[in-house]
Amino acid sequence: MHLLSIDSLSDAQIALILDEAARWFAWNRQPRRNAKRLDGLTVINAFFENSTRTLLSFEIAAKRLGAQVVVMQVEQSSIKKGETLEDTGRTLNAMRPDALVIRHGTSGAPETLASIMDCPVINAGDGIGEHPTQALLDAATIRQRFGRIAGLKIAICGDLRHSRVARSNIKLLHRLGAELRLAGPPSLVPNELPHAANIDEAVSGADVIMMLRVQRERMSEDLGDAPGEFLARYGLTAERLARAAPHAAIMHPGPINRGVEIEGALADDPQRSLITLQVEMGVAVRMACLDLLTAERVTA
Ligand code: NCD
Numbered sequence: 001m002h003l004l005s006i007d008s009l010s011d012a013q014i015a016l017i018l019d020e021a022a023r024w025f026a027w028n029r030q031p032r033r034n035a036k037r038l039d040g041l042t043v044i045n046a047f048f049e050n051s052t053r054t055l056l057s058f059e060i061a062a063k064r065l066g067a068q069v070v071v072m073q074v075e076q077s078s079i080k081k082g083e084t085l086e087d088t089g090r091t092l093n094a095m096r097p098d099a100l101v102i103r104h105g106t107s108g109a110p111e112t113l114a115s116i117m118d119c120p121v122i123n124a125g126d127g128i129g130e131h132p133t134q135a136l137l138d139a140a141t142i143r144q145r146f147g148r149i150a151g152l153k154i155a156i157c158g159d160l161r162h163s164r165v166a167r168s169n170i171k172l173l174h175r176l177g178a179e180l181r182l183a184g185p186p187s188l189v190p191n192e193l194p195h196a197a198n199i200d201e202a203v204s205g206a207d208v209i210m211m212l213r214v215q216r217e218r219m220s221e222d223l224g225d226a227p228g229e230f231l232a233r234y235g236l237t238a239e240r241l242a243r244a245a246p247h248a249a250i251m252h253p254g255p256i257n258r259g260v261e262i263e264g265a266l267a268d269d270p271q272r273s274l275i276t277l278q279v280e281m282g283v284a285v286r287m288a289c290l291d292l293l294t295a296e297r298v299t300a
Contacts, residue, residue: 002123
């Protein structure tokens with residue numbers, strides 16, 4: 001079994017991951033935690049795009065479960081000598097890893113590797129495709145805060161076009177019964193999402209506001225916005241937040257562009273912001289995913 005997209009998971013698997021993540025979340029807060037569930041297994045992390053949260057949390061998650069983790073140094077690898085993704089996959093497979101975690105700039109790269117590898121492949125973000133473990137950690141964070149997801153009004157706002165986080169979250173949160181509102185600048189809303197509202201409407205009465213980073217590195221043309229313009233027109237400000245439900249929580253997958261999609265003070269507000277809780281939940285969710293995907297190998 002691989003974890004390539006939200007659609008690759010059954011409802012029962014999603015429920016299991018969220019339940020197990022809540023358990024690992026509590027367990028991670030205890031001192032001197034070390035589990036042996038993945039004892040003797042090898043996990044390869046191959047990140048072809050930059051990452052702080054996702055890379056480290058997969059490594060910490062695997063190590064807390066007792067696995068050996070090998071991080072492929074892409075900059076120093078044979079990819080720099082022109083090796084194809086398929087050949088790199090065959091090479092990694094020959095070393096008999098028990099799981100491969102991959103982040104890649106090309107949408108669909110994890111599927112390509114999954115067709116080559118004999119072990120589970122986990123998509124840690126593919127181009128503008130999907131980022132399923134981010135959506136799972138976001139869902140687990142919302143459940144931790146609100147005790148449920150069904151019926152919550154969740155606004156997802158910003159650079160929807162380039163966001164694999166949004167793509168996975170839209171699928172997952174919809175399946176879990178949330179009422180979604182999507183908003184972004186017209187040039188950053190993909191054609192397949194015609195129902196996007198403006199941000200003021202999206203935020204009105206929202207229980208959760210998930211802001212997305214403006215991904216300038218994926219744009220062929222610059223947005224041409226003046227300093228402060230994006231925040232004023234499309235970003236989360238204290239003034240806009242006042243339209244949301246009084247208990248509204250703020251989320252962001254990180255990294256944050258302070259003063260662009262979100263006012264810095266809102267990201268730091270301990271009452272409102274779930275951003276560090278998302279990071280903490282990221283370790284727990286990745287433990288749950290690694291545990292589920294490698295279960296057959298452990299019992300073999
Ligand atoms: C996101 C990503 O890489 O897709 N970050 C993350 O994994 N937490 C979002 C982003 O880069 O803006």
